[in-house]
Amino acid sequence: MRIRDWDQSLKVRLLGEGIMNVTFWMFFPFLAIYFADAFGKGTAGLLLILSQIFSVMANLIGGYCADRFGRRYMMILAAIGQGLSFLLFAFANSPSYQSALLGFVAFSIASVFGSLYWPASQAMIADVVEEKDRSDVFAVFYTSINIAVVLGPILGGIFFFSYRFELMLFAALVCFTLAFILFKWTEETVPVSNKEHSLKGDTWFSVMLAQVKDYRVIASDKLFMLFVIAGILSAQTFMQLDLLIPVYTMEVIDVQSIMAIGDWDLTITGEKAFGLLISENGLLVALLTVVISKWATRFKEKNIFALSSILYALSMWMFGLTEWFWGLVIAMGVFTFGELMIVGLQQSFISKLAPEDMRGQYFAAASLRYTLGRTIAPISIPMTVWFGFLWTFTILALLALVSAGVYYYMFIKYEQQQMSQSIG
Template sequence: MKIRDWDSNLKVRLFGEAMMNINYWMFFPFLSIYFSEAFGKNKTGFLLVFSQIFSVIANLLGGYCADRFGRKRMMVLSAIGQGLSFLAFSAASSPWFQSPWIGFVSFAASGVFGALYWPASQAMIADLVDEKHRSRVFAIFYTQINIAVVIGPILGSIFFAQYRFQLLMIAGIVCLLLGLILTKWARETVPKKVMEDPAVDGKWYYFLRNQLMDYSLIIKDKTFLLFIIAGVLAGQTFMQLDLLFPVYIKDMITRQNLLSIGNWSFSLNGEQAFGLILAENGLLVSLLTVLVTKWMDRLNERNVFVLSSIVYALSIIIFSQTHWIWGFIFGMAVFTFAELMGAGLQQSFISKIAPEHMRGQYFAAASLRFTFSRTIAPMAIPMTVWVGYGWTFVVLFIMAIASAVFYWLMFYSFKKSSLHVGS
């Protein structure tokens, strides 16, 4: 299914969200540096954990809101809410007024609106695209995000420190424009039967309670529980990409030469170096996802899951032992390879272990590994104050190895349960 054959809703979104994502990635990766300098590393870690709690609740309710109030309405409200949040953040970072606290509250609010936007946007694709074409459409949106991850951090590394006010204002205006574009050119797609579903028509807190009860039932599946635990442990590593890594690289690199040819040299400071390796991550993901996934499909599933965590652990060793920009570039290549190893197999494994009548609930519950990871991961920043960078990386290394152990136990449990069912 080619882009020219897409529904107009999707064409509008692809363009609008591309602009929004590029703007977002121009400043988002550098916020942990900004907040660490404003509040100190201790307070920043706790504040980021606190902000994630609200995003977690919004994420749990996102599907309910998309069904109850409509995809278009939630996307419009979320885009406008994000826009106003970014404008408030820019006002708190202006040449005339500086307030990191207002900036943090605005950042937390933008996270809540973003968590409400995502489920509605995914549901709209499912509403408009036949099942046989959905994976390609999702892949194009995913590629668009990774292109933004390449372009945004490079621009942000150049402009964020000196032009934070302007970047945040542009991001706010782009989000507001996206809301207006969706209002004018998008249409509602939620099926009528979904809107009339009694489960959707109830109170939001009943929905939240029932959803948590469903998760508790699913987690009684031993194999799935081990999958969640392993995912949360591995998540403590890859979630540091925009939490610990920017702070660490800024502290380790004051200014280094990236390239030198004769009398000409190109040097970077810490923020610019981080922008470069984050762009490297996005570029490698964009170029190699399909290739690495095909390669991993030929290997034993258990070995891929276990080796992915071990490669994450190896990347942590590399990051912890280098203060050289090319060392960080190599470490990010290893880190990205670990990310890509399990990217294609995670979803297929969930579909394999989930009972056919509960697949939707299993996929929803599987997102808990990212939810818990995002909530816990910011604690790595204050940990660097308590025990130093060295021991913080040791803890992350241990968590990555522990995730490999839990993945091995998961496959052992899955094999036993399969044999039991077969007998």
Template sequence: MNILKWNFNMKVRLVAEFFFGLFFWMYLPFLAIYFAEELGKVTAGILLMCSQAVGVIANLVGGYLADTYGRKRMMVISAFIQTGGMILLTIANSPILNSPWLTFLGFAIISVTGMLYNPASSAMVADTVEDKDERNLVFAVFYTMININVVIGPIIGGILFFKARFLLFAISSVIFFMVSIMILLLIKESLPDSVRQVKEASFSNVLIKQIKNYRIIFTDKVFFLFVAAGILISQTFTQLDLLLAVYIKESIPAQTLFSLGDFTLKTNSETLFSWTIAENGLIVALFTVLITKFANKFNERFLFFASSVCYAFSMLLFGFTLSAYVIFIAMAIFTLGEILVVGNQNSFIAKIAPESQRGQYFAAAGLRWSFGRTIAPLTIPLAGLIGYKWTFILITILALIGAYLFEVMFKEMRKKSEAVHNDVKIV
């Protein structure tokens, strides 16, 4: 794929979101540890749930607004509000103030407004790239870019977050502001006027129409099963910066990874977590496009099922080992499951969504992440009640149920396809 031949919007987004994501990942993986230590596990879990619950609503609102007011406008508004949240994080961790509660508020603002950004951003790709295989690769390239950030960000953040948090947040604020300006000045609107939804006269009319639109979307049984399966499976990948972070810090002992002569490579809980997240990002960065091209040879049904099984198996490995080596193996299996569907899931949504409702379909599909992330923090206090092993077993079971729902979804798709084919023959 020749990125130089991409639509200009895609090029600008690739550059802008690279810097956005790089600094975002310098602090995101460590916030669960920070909140658990500063506020307690139960309080941290409840607060993270609340912020994500608000994000669920923001995600759905963002999809409607992206279809009504345009992709660019929602991306610009979201980017500037996230910049404000980052400035609040900086103030809350400055030399004159150290406030975990303000830190949480800043993080919540960034998380919620990020969910306004995502539906518009994904819909812009669907607007711009028509060919299915090409669209898969575009989504894969963006995902690769994100995971390059996942490699670099936690390594740098693992040092700065615990030793120079104010400096990290201050620099991040500047970067967020520059990215917001870039999006404002360079990106062009991609929503065609012919499919732009009519603006309503009042907020109540907007809300009523929005509820009706999403009700219609969820009467699509195929789409409903897709979202339901995704919410269950999201309980695996949402745990990377939640349960897995706390588990590694509390349970995995310091150990020697490699020794040759006088050289010895050792790891403790903090470095192991950073390296594990970096491993995930490195594998994705190196192999996403390659594996996506290979995966395009298989049908979506197989890929969705195989991905779910990889997620489930990796959760079992994480929960039943104290070895850093097994942690790395589990992350490799987890990452394979991630890569198998990285482009196909977004392309699947674009395929089944009407052109005039793409923003809302992507927003509703975002429930897999936003609703999944809302309930994900429950695993932190749950682990304190039933232990880490049983918590990881529960997550494994949820992933396998998700795999089953994907099977049901594709059977339903086949029924619909056969029904349409029979109707055409009758006509």
């Protein structure tokens, strides 16, 4: 499906959200560094865990709000809320007032509004795009995010540490502009049946509890439970892209020469080094996702899932063993290859496990791999105080290896189940 054939709401959103994503990635990867410097690694890790708990709770009710109040309404509200949060963040880093604690509060509020925005955003795409074209549209939005991951950190390495106040003002302006675009050029897409469905007897809290109870499918399906457990374990590695890796890069690279020709010497600081690493990850994802996904389908799923976790483990050890910039670049390449191997296979495997009449519930429950993984992952920052960087990376690598073992065992049980069903 060509972009020019898209619904108008999708076209303007692609532009507005693209700019918003670039702005977001100009500061988000550096927040772990900012909070670690301000509060210390131990406190920063606990605060980031607390922030993610708020986001998980907001995500649980985000879909309910989108269904009850409308996609467009929630997206506009969330964009305005994020804009106000970034204004508060700017104030906390203004020339006349400095408060890292207020900055953390502002970031947490912005994260909550972001969790309210995305369920409505994804639902709107499903509302206006036919099923046969949805994967193409989602792919375009996914690609735009990865372009932002490439550009944002490079710019952020320049602006975040020297012009944080101005950057946050710009982020607020972008959010308000996105809200105006959504108000001016989009229409409500929530299905009529949703509007007619009475939810007056439900409170947001009762709906949230009902959604949590729906995850009982995990306990009743042992294979699916193994899949989620393995995903949570492997998430402790790839979630470090925005947590441990930036803190480590800043600590081990002060000013380092990365290229010397004669009298000419190119040096790089820690924050700019991390900006390049995160951009490397985004560029490789944008360029190689389709190629590696097609390559991976040629092999047995159990081998690909296990190998992905093994590569995550290898990359963690490589990060912990080197302070050389080009060594970190190689480690990031291994990390990204492990990420790309299972990008397409995960969703496909979930659909295999799910009964046809329960696919929505299974996909919703599968998101626990990320929500719980994201909540636990910040503990890696205080771990560096308790054990040091090398042992922290080693522990993360061991968790990834356990994940590989769980995946392999899960697929053995899955093959046995398929065999017994075919015989029966």
